[in-house]
Amino acid sequence: MALIVQKYGGTSVRDLARIRNVAQRVAKARREGNDVVVVVSAMAGETDRLIRLAQQASEVPDLREYDSLISTGEQVSAALLAITLQSMGFPARSFLGPQIRILTDSAFSVARIQKVETARLRRELKAGRIPIVTGFQGVDAEGNITTLGRGGSDTTGVAVAAALKADVCEIYTDVDGVYTTDPNICPDARKISRISYDEMMEMASLGAKVLQIRSVEFAKKYNVPIHVRSSFNDKSGTWVVKEDEKMEKVLVSGVTLSKNEARVTISRVPDRPGVASKIFTPISDAHIVVDMIIQNTSSDGYTDMTFTIPKGDLKRALKLVKKTAEEIKAQSVMADENIVKVSIIGAGMVSHAGVASKMFGALAKENINIMMISTSEIKISCVVEAKYGELATRVLHQAFGLEKGDLQKDG
């Protein structure tokens, strides 16, 4: 008998038919003798509907209210799943963030989980019931409702699994697992059977939408095995686990394409100490994540500064940057949304030379110009013109032989 946390995403609970399907999965795990805790997202489309309402009410809705508004999506799906399970004879009860006490900081709309109390969950499990927890949300020290940002239900799932020391956190989604790249772009893409937390974190941060990155951080920190799988079939999906010796270190595990990128360039920035801090502090204070930063050296006391941010934050960022540019007497600010970021990820890179040059060569062969580059121990990212995004992805997928060979790294 195991303790399993099952997290179901929005497409898995899109309507009552799918909720019934989820209920049957939960029931199956129970019949097999397991303790089950369920974490649910909002019904697909519901969160977007609520966000539209907020934006119609105000261009910049107050984030405390925004969180209280959009958290209702999971409250609805959790109650519907509980009702469905009960109608099938399974004792289930839904719980909200404040009821379990999923404590977060007060960074509304991008809150971080600080603690998941387990007393109530354990009491429910002990009583033989199936607790259904609303994903994506928590409560701060003041009792305000907070939300965890897009994909936050993954993090709720893993955090609940970590707190309960569950045997596994199953993340149910509408795909069979994590792929070497997006199968819609590259039909040769293959499902990865086993991947390390570090690689998965890079994949998630670089555009693979299958898991929220923070959920993987959590899983790594508390060593929670994640099993990403489809709610529509019984195939084994992708296990995200601690790197171990059994795991063959392939050179490159996956290729990601992120279209959610925008580039901001500030030209003729007076090149003196503290200027970078002046530019980036307000952006960071606004919770906008800056990805790559390039600063050109220049001889005449001026420099150009270029950086990338998520596309959705461009408007807010430009407002801040233009204000700073005036203050520091930079010449001008330009924005470019017509870019994408293509990346290769692999734990094997650390010990292999020549990966970067192979990547650049493959892109050059197709005349794809690289606009920006950033690297870490286990990934290399290139910003290219948006129109080359899909081509670059396919080229790299092939260059590193991801379409062939056994990617079942646990083999």
Add this chain to the structure above:
Amino acid sequence: MALIVQKYGGTSVRDLARIRNVAQRVAKARREGNDVVVVVSAMAGETDRLIRLAQQASEVPDLREYDSLISTGEQVSAALLAITLQSMGFPARSFLGPQIRILTDSAFSVARIQKVETARLRRELKAGRIPIVTGFQGVDAEGNITTLGRGGSDTTGVAVAAALKADVCEIYTDVDGVYTTDPNICPDARKISRISYDEMMEMASLGAKVLQIRSVEFAKKYNVPIHVRSSFNDKSGTWVVKEDEKMEKVLVSGVTLSKNEARVTISRVPDRPGVASKIFTPISDAHIVVDMIIQNTSSDGYTDMTFTIPKGDLKRALKLVKKTAEEIKAQSVMADENIVKVSIIGAGMVSHAGVASKMFGALAKENINIMMISTSEIKISCVVEAKYGELATRVLHQAFGLEKGDLQKDG
């Protein structure tokens, strides 16, 4: 400067345009120097949508989950109103039942408010903010979300006003106030300027949908003046207040028609002590409100028992009654949904004879057969065939001269 509680119903917050209209009303009251606490219902149609979802998930949804589900409606409208007020420059914050601590019993879906804590509300008011409270819901001692039944937001409004000792509870709705009868049935119906708590309670319990009866009970108990008015114009509406000498005692204040009635007859019930208790205890335990009860005397040791209940509870009630009928060896159980209840209400009835006979006479003149009668100090109700409902209402409205004369009882 006064402390005003404003409660807005579902049609007043139906969409964002109407929510903006509400925000402007709230803003006006604030600009006039008042402290304002707002209580909101769900956007019109939203609660029904959520109830349909629950019923699709299960024919008899678990009521704890049902409450958690449908309480999201007010959470959405409260947040949207707060966002709108903030965008207009007014500091507003939404609060849920558990955040204010609106404590109720645990009778899910028909919970009763036990206490409204005021510390948080007072803190918000002191800080110059406008608290927006979700109507219709509270939290029980276990931290479960509860709802107060249809129209429960009225009760929230009055309970909050009572707890804060507010100067008035304004109930905003889509009609101009309380009418002598339903203007859709009787075009001669006239708005009542001032009515006593007792009369209003009878009106509410007998079919006038403008106020939830429990809200009037609360108002009477804590002596909270209620002002029922339209959110679409600035006309004064109907004041519901303590009966006083200034109030001229008209014979009959209003006529109500309730179509939400069903009749159950148990025939040939063995006529022995304890039989009524056997029949009605399970019904009461199921929170079904029995209205009129008639027991025919009979000479052969058997009696017929007839009673009325809300139409929506008929299915549940029949199940219980059939079980009891078998146990007590009654002959049969019949149900009739084809009935309505027409009532006249007036504080003046107490001291005037002949009101009942005038009522029965007026109905008889139109050949309307009276099936059941019940009376109290200030009302007389008759059950008649459904097809006569509207006619009976008009006949009685005219018989008691409600279409003419000055009904401004504070005149």
